[in-house]
Amino acid sequence: MARTKIDYGIDLGTTNSAISRMESGEAKIIKISGLDDTMPSCVAYNKKGVLVGKNAFGAHGSEQDLRLSRDIEPNAFIEFKRTMGTDKKYFSSNLGKDLSSEELSAEVLKTLKSFVTDEAVNAVVITVPAAFKNNQIDATRRAAKLSGFEHAEVLQEPVAAAMAYGLDNKKKDGFWLVFDFGGGTFDAALLKVEDGIMKVADTEGDNYLGGKNLDLAVVDEIIIPHIQENFSIDDILSNDYSKSNYREALKRYAEELKNELSFKSEFNLYKEGQATRLDDNGEEIEIDLTVTQAELETVLSPIFQKAVDISIKLLERNNLKGSSLDSLILVGGPTFSPIIRKMLEKQICKPDTTVDPMTVVSKGAALYASTVEISDDIKEQTRDKSKIQIEIGHEASTVELEEFVTLKILTDKTEGTIPEKVFAEIARSDKAWSSGKVEINEIGEVIETQLIEGKTNSFEVTLFDDKGNILESEPKEFTIIQGIGGLNSMQGLTLNWGIEIKKRETGKIEFRQVSGLEQNKSLPATGTANGLKTQKQIRPGMDSDFIKIPLYQGEHGADGTRAIYNEHVYDIIISGADLPALLPDNSDVDLTISIDKSQKVSIQAYFPYLDHTSEIEVPTDTVQSVETNWLSNEIRKAKGSIEELKEEGIQEDKVQKIESEINELERKFDNSKNDVDGKQEVLTNLRKTLKNIDELSETTEWPKLEEELKEEFYRLEKANKDLGNDRSTQVVNQLRNQLEEVLKSQDIKLGKALAEEIHSVFFQMTLVYQLINFIRQHNQHFGSYHWKDSNRARQLLNEGLQQIGENPNTDDLHPIVVDLINLLPNDERPSGDDSVLVG
Structure with missing residues (x-):
């Protein structure tokens, strides 16, 4: 049968994966080997070839038993979804080569596809966490291509779950919250439903919060402390590689504890024959540990609480309470835990348990797939x-x-x-x-x-x-x-898209949100950023002359934050080789950024001066990396910022909370220096903490801002007295009135805006004198500069000196100074990145 719709949906999970298709108008799970609804997302390599799914998971278990006795090179891999889009490599000694997360995911996809025996499958909808960044989505598409799918669409997991839930549910109005706690990621999605029409109102999530975190918490807080009480394992824990291997191997026992204590009040974990690693004194390590439900809850609750807090934050942001919800939909294996169900009922509302958390995403993906046309290329082939x-x-x-x-x-x-x-x-x-x-x-x-x-x-x-x-x-x-x-x-942007710009008034580098690409905008979406200016001229044909447009994704409230606190997507470079003629400095640049239904990004940069548009396709093969020493330094700097907050006497309880967060991140970093996934998790949470530090710092800003405002205005008054005229005096008087109002209200936001305005007026008033000083200084020290063309430089300086003698204005001197700067080598030019746009 030639299909016109995709009809197939795959839930590519961190721990388990599933495939569904539309049959006679119903989304049905395709059984794995005719038996199971889901398959472990596990890949193993032996001497004969590759194993995927249950057999691979068995091989992984045997390998973890060996890891408990000694450090070995792995050949079985799990949880690689958490490193999608990064530079993480998985070395297989049996293959003798490195494998990427996409290659391992492709093996899972190929195996799922193989269970369809009655037709060829060349198109699919694959689900991704709502909080996935752009490079992670691109990596998912690459995995689909590697697995032989000619057409692959992506769908956010909470949206898929809501579709499957909504079709069979009689509730056709109100608010639904999808609580998607998977093996590696967490998403909370708030949906507004009116007469059966669903719209994602808002989302929040964490790409590094899931079942893996639960397992590691049990390992770090129950199993390893028990072993340390009875044996000496300092040598194991002091070596990053051995420690990582040992923690990974012990996760199997953490999973066993979780499962057994789901229905028992206590459980004895006894491991003798398998846990044969010798301790530092040569003794064979044995585990004989009894754990109660209450002890397990103490360890797991803080992890689950993070997800509950994210959900509550999402509701509060939309002026809702748990009692406002009509449905709370559970998705993901860990949501079977009675611990999280009890926490949700107490803190939000009672969950709806009418859908299977393990298969609802796959079925929803198939439902969505039944609405998506197969690509024209595939139609023609079939x-x-x-x-x-x-x-x-x-x-x-x-x-x-x-x-x-x-x-x-x-x-x-x-x-x-x-x-x-x-x-x-x-x-x-x-x-x-x-x-x-x-x-x-x-x-x-x-x-x-x-x-x-x-x-x-x-x-x-x-x-x-x-x-x-x-x-x-x-x-x-x-x-x-x-x-x-x-x-x-239904699908919308789960993050704000923006660019890094230098703020015109302050020179501060910050994240500027692109209008039209705000969080929750429906896909496809188009955004614009107008009023941007170049800082230097771009000569045609010159690769060394360029404009840089750093593209970022930011979470809620990202606009105006430091750009580095957000997720860098790509640096768009437009050089002189891309332009037909000379682009003067201070030229306008208008950006149009388009994101299609599958979140592929394209950009147009329009230059009105040249009436020219540059078309840019954002590449889909970028990967993220986190350098260990750099991350260690960022944590150290964050701790220094906390000390500064203490010295400034900011609210002690809030500072202590942030200090506790940093200490926890440092502990996690020490445990994961050899783990790309762990470092990504630390970086993601560090950025959130740094934003909180900035917000606290702002609470002590008023005294400093008050002093700055008075000094800036005094400087402006003096400049106006020396250089001003009737018009400038009128502007200064208006600013004086505004200053008096701000000093009365002590409004930090208005104060900052006024400080920028005062600075801007001062800059414009004194710019001509700054230009005069530049020309005089470079004339006086002409021989100490390494001019690219000294004859041309001398000619420009002479022209500038002549203008100075004729009472010039800014327009007379500015072009001369720009030309002089372009004749200087980069390391002798005035400081600052002049390739970034000004806004």
Whole structure:
């Protein structure tokens, strides 16, 4: 059967994965080896080849047993989803080479695809965490391509879960919260539902919070302390490589403890034969540990609490409480834990347990896939042109009980004979409704279909000639989902997109949000950033002359924060080689950034002076890396900032909370110096803590800001007295009135804005004198500079000196100074990155 819709959905999970497809209007799980709904996301390599799934997980377990006795090179891998889009490599000694996260994920995808035995699968929808960054989404697409899928769309996991839940649920209005706690990531998604039309209102998440964190908490706080009480293992724990291996191997026992204590009040973990590693004194290590439910809850609750706090923060941001929710939907294996279910019921509301947390995402992905057209390339490959080709047009989903469908014969796609008259009949799969025979042609005909409420309605199309004979045709089927609306706009941006700019008034480098690409904007989305200025001239054909546009993704409240606190996506470089003519300094640049439904990014940079547009495609093969020494230094600097807060006497309780967060991050960093995933987790949380430090620092800003305002205004008054005129005096008087109001209100935000305005007026008033000083200084010390063209430099300086003698203004001297700067080598130019745009 030639499919026109993708119809296949895959939940590519950190711990487990699943595949579903649409069959007769229903999303059905494809059984793994005919037995299981899900498959472990595990890949192992032996001397004969590759193992994936349950067999690979068995090999991984055997390997972890060996790791408990000695350090070995692994050949079985799990949890590689957490390192998607990074430079992490997994070395297999049996293969003798490194493997990327995408290559390992591709093996999982290929294996899932192999369980479809009745047709070739070349298109799929793959789910990703809502909090996935752009490079992680790109990495998922690369994995799909490596696994042989010619067309792959991505869908956010909470959206998939909400679709599967919403179709069968009678609640068609209100707010739903998807609580998606997986093996490696956590997402909270708030959906607003009106008359069955779903819209993601807001999202929040953590790419490094999941079941892995639960296991490591049990290892670090229960199992290893027990071993340390009875044995000496300092040598193991002092070596980063051995420590990482040992913690990883002990995670199996943590999983066993969690599972057993889900239904027992206590459990004895006894390991003798497998835990044969010798301690520092040569004794064989034995584990004989009894743990109670209460002890386990003490360890796991702080991890789960992070997810609950994220959810509460999301609700509060939208002026909601747990009692405002109509549904709390659980997704992910860890949500089976009675600990988290009890916490959610107490702190938010009672969860809805009507869907299977393990399969709901895969089924939702298949539902969504049934609404997505297969790419034209695949359609052409699979057409049987001997059959009459038709085009079926309809809404993929609706909240109405009737839907118009258009049928049209594609004469240019059909090689067989088409009768003079062709009739079509649409019949619903339950045989309770049919359209009767309607004549169709290459122009098209509209037929009104009747839908069953709250179902995925499947229809079959049959063609006849005028004698009633059935004609071979394709496609033969289509589906319309009744009860869910707004599928095309359900997916939105989960992060704010922006660029790094130098703020014109202060010179501060910051994250500037792009208008139209704010968090929660529906996809596809287009954003613009206008009013940007170049800092230097760009000469045509010169690669050394360039504009740099750093592209970032930022979380809620990112606008105006330090750019480095956000996720860097890509540095867009536009050089003189890309421009048709000279672009003067201070030229306008208008950016248009487009993000399609699958979150692929393209950019247009328009230069009004040249009437030229540069087209830029953001590459999809970038990876992130975190350098260990750099991260260690950033933690050290954060601790220094905390000491400064203490000295300034800021609220002690808040400082202590941040200090505790930094100490916890430092502990995690010490445990994961050899682990890319662990370092990414530390960096993500460090950025959040640094933002909190900045916010606390602002609470002590008023005394400093008050002093700065008075000094800046005094300087402006003096400059106006020496250099001003009637017009400038009027501006200064207006600023004086504003200053008096700000000093009364002690409003920091207004004070900062006023300080910038005073600085800007002073700068403009004194700019001509700064230019005069530049020319005089470089004339006086002419021989100490390494001019690229000394004759041209001398000529410009002479011209500048002549202008100075004729009472010049800024416009007379500015071009001369710019040309002089361009004749200086980079290390002798005035400081500052002049390739970044000014805004």
